[in-house]
Amino acid sequence: MISQLSWKIGGQQGEGLESTDRIFSTALNRLGYHLYGYRHFSSRIKGGHTNNKIRISTQPIRAISDNLDILVAFDQETIDLNHKELRNGGVVIADAKFDPKLPEGFPAKLYAVPFTAIAEELGTSLMKNMVAVGASTALLDLPVDIIKKVVEEEFGRKGQAVVDKNNAAIQKGFEYLLDISGGPSEEFKLEPGDGTTRLFIIGNEAIGLGAVAAGCRLMSAYPITPASEIMEYLIKKLPKLGGTVVQTEDEIAAVTMAIGANYGGVRTLTASAGPGLSLMMEAIGLSGMTETPVVIVDTMRGGPSTGLPTKQEQSDVNAAIYGTHGEIPKIVLFPSTIEECFYDSVEAFNLADQYQCPVILLTDLQLSLGKQTSEPLDFSRVTIDRGALALEVEPQPENQLFKRYAFSESGVSTRVFPGTKNGIFHSTGVEHDEQGRPSEATTNRKKMMDKRMRKMESVKVTNPIVAISKYDDADILFVGMGSTGGTIEEARKQFEADGLKTNQVMVRLIHPFPGAEVAAQLDKAKKVIVVENNATGQLADLITLHAGGREKIKRMLKYDGNPFLPNELYNDCKELI
Amino acid sequence: MISQLSWKIGGQQGEGLESTDRIFSTALNRLGYHLYGYRHFSSRIKGGHTNNKIRISTQPIRAISDNLDILVAFDQETIDLNHKELRNGGVVIADAKFDPKLPEGFPAKLYAVPFTAIAEELGTSLMKNMVAVGASTALLDLPVDIIKKVVEEEFGRKGQAVVDKNNAAIQKGFEYLLDISGGPSEEFKLEPGDGTTRLFIIGNEAIGLGAVAAGCRLMSAYPITPASEIMEYLIKKLPKLGGTVVQTEDEIAAVTMAIGANYGGVRTLTASAGPGLSLMMEAIGLSGMTETPVVIVDTMRGGPSTGLPTKQEQSDVNAAIYGTHGEIPKIVLFPSTIEECFYDSVEAFNLADQYQCPVILLTDLQLSLGKQTSEPLDFSRVTIDRGALALEVEPQPENQLFKRYAFSESGVSTRVFPGTKNGIFHSTGVEHDEQGRPSEATTNRKKMMDKRMRKMESVKVTNPIVAISKYDDADILFVGMGSTGGTIEEARKQFEADGLKTNQVMVRLIHPFPGAEVAAQLDKAKKVIVVENNATGQLADLITLHAGGREKIKRMLKYDGNPFLPNELYNDCKELI
């Protein structure tokens, strides 16, 4: 019996692999396994190799594995491109139709299962996916009934006949594999799961769910990979809550519409990827200057320009922090787990209202799109804090507007929503006085600038960094952000096994950078390795600037479009130290 | 006799103060004085106080002075707003018409001259400006003929009658002042100038002139303060050279049109200020990714958002460096003198072609609009280097495109212009192979990314920093950028007079940051004061990141919309150390 396993299914884009994958993994989730998925896809619609890899474990996991136990192949290309990943003794389950071949002498088993033939026999070749699910179930020696129940849920509304046919396909696949493999083997038999059904969710959905829970009722956005799923989730949910999603003409409209709506008092979201973020830069300054909250999600993908739109990268960090002309208060968050995607989404809305400034919530493609099991989301942790807000306002002195931009100690001034009696004030991107009237006076300018920037001094987030800090004299401190967390953890465990003392820090608050917190961690380590999916080491630069430690810091960078793998990271870091 | 003097003229915006000022200072330039001007104006068209201050000196100067010797006032507001700047014993020359008053006991002389009355007598009140010029000329005991010659040049094409009338106004003003002041006084008598007529020019014009000299033949831009003068200069010059200026619908069109034209082989410029720069961010990434040169001038003004559009600031530095998603090679230059504006403009075009990447030429409002005398511009220093460029291309192997993105050691590959036989290649913002065909392959990706970024390692500019480095053990090193140079120099001289050893560095290459060069300078000083017109210390951050010296660095920041003044800077720095 084993405690974890990697399974991959591959074929042509647009062939419906996703449903196979969805049914299989939903069943595994029901059985109480932890799952972590990775989708390989490219920027074309039909055709082109695509694959989906799932790691299945009895323990929490947050990384894909370097190698593979089982490969389900719908074409020879899938075998050709992926077989090297198979561990010694791994298995390929392939459609007999294309006469699958493994390279001579390659140490893996090949089971040719007539996916297509069985499916066609049952009525339609489309069901070859289900045959593959059945075969996989058999290999892992899982209860086929669970799978069938999921199929019922998935296809129930299409009628019992459809359900039955699909289940027949599963059954046939199941039996066929048992037949040719000679029955279940211990090698692929998973220890039982804990029976807890978890959320099986992608980061974008967790963010969307967080937004709904945070009271976001409007989203204005423009489609882009890999952000669109947030919009797709919210368009399904918001109308039921009186809200809506507007697909705008571009990202400039998206963000300025969000600013208008936030000014109007509704928590409003926009989401995009790098190209859209770049287009939003001017408006981000408007939000900062008028102290109008806005939450912007940037799902990072391979850059620059159109770059590698379907690939992993973490290269918009600098743009998120520095990318508007002039100087504004701004908060940048970067969750590193699926649960944090949810909680940080809620927190982003609170921070935006509390500090009345733009909040950029970064994710990366792997975190946004990788489907994984999540620990239960604690609703009691969801609070809605709208910051300094006056719902009713006293009459103002003659000829005075409401002092929306009152000089305050914290830098935060009380907001009112348009429509409020006695609350009339002016907002402008031009430098202004306490009432929002344009002003070029030098003393006012300095005070206003100080007031706005002062907000950054008090930014309080629960965990600006998430530290696993076991040692006061660690040999290595690993620092990362976003989806690299789980991979770092696994690589770190290998170092620990080698007898090295390692600490780990995931930076969650990217800006204002928690310099003191990170510096304290640097102090406890001899060497620091900053792990990032970009080419220049943007996080390492931030650390150097705000926490020092220039001499200690080594950069572990990967920017070929793929996430780090645990073993790869371990080996590369070994070379570095 | 004195060697320098400050003169200011003030009144209502739209009243034509500029012409007074122009005539007076052109004459001073002809006499061989060094001039440095500062315009105070606001973001409205007519009405509102405006003033123009000129420092006149027998020695080169690059800063306005803290105080004022002579104030010419067209209204009481000018006196009220500016008299405090007058030195003890200074003079106000004001239009008698508004019955000018100085505060009781204020230690300055007031000469009420009937500007308007004299002008009206001569035919039109518009000429009150000329009366003021005449009065100023008398006070300084300058030869009135020089002024008259300038008037002739200025108004010649309007006919002799106009010239005569204006000169009569000047003569009357001249005589009137002599009369009431009791003749010239040594106190305001300038030592003779050196007789050399210099260029009297603003930074924007110097940049425009540099562009013309560099072979720029197209500009696409959208109007914005304080960049518009570049466009206005080029629209006058380029058509005569076969080129043109296109006023586009926005800055996104401006920069993408410039990219298209540069791709086409013409050196093309765009220019804007902060809001426009923010809008260009996505396109800057396209330029970096497709390795298409483009030169973008950003004339910095008060930010954020619309901010203080007519005021001084240096707060787009971070945006210029970091402000596009993903990672690209990019060069950012920031001249600190009027001469550098010219030479750097030329160099910007060369660098763009040599490194095939976006080059951002920063200036600040004071440098862009402050009119000053320039040392002769050396045409022999103007060279045009178009970088690796093939005008003719050999036939390519069957089914291969020209390898426009060939992996090369330097990272720079040979360009061809569209239209070239056998040179067909593809360009795309998507990651691509050597021929420019989209590619997601991981090894190619890494190589391409490395190739592009490698260009930054070899960036060679003549003077990445301009150092006045007299001491190996300086007490203070001052670091600045842009228009602060002259002010720092004067403040530094005061410290030297106090017995302190001071060095000075102006950073000209902002990105890639000359870390080693700056570090070498840091090493030679006990303390470092970084002087910047912004609120966060963007240059100080760059130094900390790239050159270290965190413990030594103090930040001297001013962000109220006004440039630093020499004495003010001296005093503030004294407090800091």
Place this chain on the structure above:
Amino acid sequence: MATFKDFRNNIKPNWCPGCGDFSVQAAIQRACANVGYEPEQVAVVSGIGCSGRISGYINAYGFHSIHGRSLPVAQGLKLANRELAVIASGGDGDGFAIGMGHTVHAIRRNIDVTYIVMDNQIYGLTKGQTSPRSASGFKTKSTPTGSIETTLSPLEMALAAGATFVAQSFSTDLKQLTAVIEAGMNHKGFSLINVFSPCVTFNKVNTYEWFKERVVSTDSFDGYDASNKMMAMQKVLETDGMITGIVYQNKEKPSYEQQLPGFQEIGLAKQNITLTKDQFDKLVAEFN
């Protein structure tokens, strides 16, 4: 009930004396009062330009945004708060150069915003460059030998884009101007109101006199039917775009908000946004 005086504040406009924008300001103030709003029920969102300053000169909520983006801001505001009367405004450069895309899409979207363009056929604030509304041959700082682009016709564009309310007026005709703004505010959907608002400082061609000689009110056409799009188009072409009054109005078409599934009358900003535990659990269960 509020009168137009209640929509005045004590901020002195920094427009040049004689600028056409003063009358636009007055007309908006009157129209707001005539429709029956209280000052706090109105929000004016503007772009950047001389004209863009208008949001600061009316006693109402004012949002002076960025160049060319008044429309998306205004639409967001209206979606957030349906109870508010939302006016968007700005210059011809703001709305027809940098903001052209948003203008077309706001028209298509038909959210209930009244958009008033102060059309002086030039860039005022940046001191006199060509605008898309400048006539061919018009000489400015940026086109010293005369503009060589085709002049944009806002009315043709709006009709082509499927506008449900298109009007034009002239800033000296306070009565008509007030009336069309009022009609625009009463219109359920997006209304575009182009106002000839002369720039006395930089535009020496399209002056008050120039306009006075050329504008033709729809009143002067016998049997003009503002609900007939083809007729509207024809008259716009015939008058060389100088037609004033309500040029076209489609009263049938519902606004965007009215068509939104689940969208409620009560402003979103006033709704309770807290989920119940039960609602949350249901949302979570979808991922199990």
Place this chain on the structure above:
Amino acid sequence: MATFKDFRNNIKPNWCPGCGDFSVQAAIQRACANVGYEPEQVAVVSGIGCSGRISGYINAYGFHSIHGRSLPVAQGLKLANRELAVIASGGDGDGFAIGMGHTVHAIRRNIDVTYIVMDNQIYGLTKGQTSPRSASGFKTKSTPTGSIETTLSPLEMALAAGATFVAQSFSTDLKQLTAVIEAGMNHKGFSLINVFSPCVTFNKVNTYEWFKERVVSTDSFDGYDASNKMMAMQKVLETDGMITGIVYQNKEKPSYEQQLPGFQEIGLAKQNITLTKDQFDKLVAEFN
């Protein structure tokens, strides 16, 4: 002389089998050959979208730019090099959503660029969201209950914006499509060619059959006069925008380049850009 085969390269398009864009590619290749260009004399500038990939699939200089910006890039290129035939292309989202402003202004500016929109009434590359060309009621991922915006009519818009060449075609009609592209390339000035190019994967409503049943060629109208703008406008409205062929052409109006003072026939890129000392001294003297 080059044939259409010379405009082929060996790159396999990554479009879905059956995508309308294949025919657009073929038509461009034919038109280029028919007009008499050599491959290196042609440049195709495209935006981002499935359609945007086209610049990589034609043997000519190709510039695959960013979403919505093919037109300014193309105009810059044409100004830089008048000898080049410049084609701009992209999708309906690219040209009419994010790029709408540039489209209107490119039309007004009238630089000699041939703009081909592959109009599938949906966002293909991002997997099926509403585009400005989607019909009201059209259900997509982003409008699951149906689009509630007014469909954009590219032909109306182009006419309203003052276009000098407006055409439309259908990707299965290779002959007509080639002919209008050819005519567009021969037109001196900006030409807009909207091509119905079905997305077989995401648009299950506006299919080949759907179009086949609806398109009407200008050939079928007796006495159609493409130089008559009002007639063009009327026919566009009458056919509900389904008219194909050359809808409008103004052969009189000179292009932008032709009107530029001092602009020379020879491509700027080929001119000597070095100033003489004398020229420089004169420029400097102006500042003395």
